[in-house]
C-alpha cells in the first residue's frame with residue numbers, strides 16, 4: 089500500500105491528509121482561518137501566510153496521529169504549489185521540502201485546481217475522466233477540458249471577478265458575515281429569486297466560454313443604494329436582504345449552468361465535474377442537476393467538505409506517484425498557474 093502525506097496551504101486553509109493508492113483517507117485535518125480574516129471582509133495575504141506558519145506543523149502532527157502512522161510509514165510527501173497566494177503557497181512547500189530532506193521521501197507537486205476536480209473521483213469512487221471541469225472558488229471561475237487527472241486544457245473563465253469573490257463582495261454589500269458565499273446562500277433560502285432581475289452577463293454570448301461577475305456585483309450595489317450611493321448607509325430589512333441574495337444567486341447560477349452546458353456541447357464530453365468552494369452552494373447544485381438531467385449528462389459534485397479547500401483532494405498526487413513524477417528540492421511555487 090502506498091501512503092502519501094498531502095499538504096494544502098494555497099489560500100487561507102491550512103490542511104493535511106494521509107491518503108492511500110486506493111484513495112482511502114486515513115487522516116484529514118483542515119484548520120480554517122476565517123476568524124482571522126472576517127473583520128477585513130476578505131483574505132489578507134500577509135495574515136494568511138503568518139497563520140499558516142503557526143498551524144502547519146500542528147496540522148501535520150494531528151493528521152499523522154489520526155491516520156495512526158509516523159513519517160517512517162509514508163511513501164511520499166505531496167504539496168500544492170500552484171495556483172494561490174505566494175506567501176501561503178511557500179509555507180506548505182517549505183514544510184513539505186523540510187519533511188523530504190529529513191526523511192528522504194520523494195516530493196510530489198499538486199496543482200490545486202486539478203485537485204479540486206479530482207475530488208469528484210475521490211468522492212464518487214468512479215472514473216470521471218474525460219470530463220469538463222468547472223472550478224468555482226474564491227479565486228477562480230474556469231472551465232477546463234480534462235482528458236485525464238493531470239491533463240487539463242483551459243476552455244475559458246472569468247474576465248473579471250471569480251464567482252466566489254462576487255459572493256463574498258455581495259455578502260459584504262448586504263452586511264453579511266465573512267465569508268460571503270455561505271452567508272449569501274443562507275440568506276437566499278428565505279428570499280424570492282425572481283424578485284429582482286439582475287443581469288446574466290455573457291450568458292447569451294454563444295461565441296465565448298466566459299464569465300463576468302463584476303457588473304453583477306455593481307448591479308447589486310445600485311439595487312441597494314442607487315448609483316453613487318453608499319450601501320453601508322442603507323438600512324435593509326431582513327426580507328429585502330433575502331430577496332437580493334436570492335436574485336443575485338440565481339443570476340450567478342444561471343451563468344455557471346449555462347456555460348458549463350455550452351462547454352459540454354463544445355467538447356463532446358458527457359461528464360461534468362465541479363469543484364471549488366462555490367460548488368458547496370445548494371442552489372448551484374440544484375441548477376446543475378436539473379441541467380444534467382435535461383441533457384442526459386453525468387454530473388459529479390463532491391460533498392461540501394471536499395468542495396472547499398482541503399488536503400484530501402491532494403490524493404491526485406497518487407497519479408503522479410504512479411508515473412514516478414517527482415520534484416527536486418528546487419521546486420518553486422506558481423501563484424498564477426504558469427507551469
Ligand code: KG4
Nearest residue numbers: 225226227252269270365366368369396397
Ligand atoms: O475553493 P475555496 O474553499 O477556496 C479558494 O480556493 O478560493 O473557495 C472559497 C470560496 C469563497 O469565495 C466562499 O465564499 C465560496 O467559496 N463559498 C460559497 C459557498 N461556500 C463557500 N459560495 C456560495 N455558496 C456557498 N455555499
Ligand code: ZN
Nearest residue numbers: 225364365397
Ligand atoms: Zn480552492
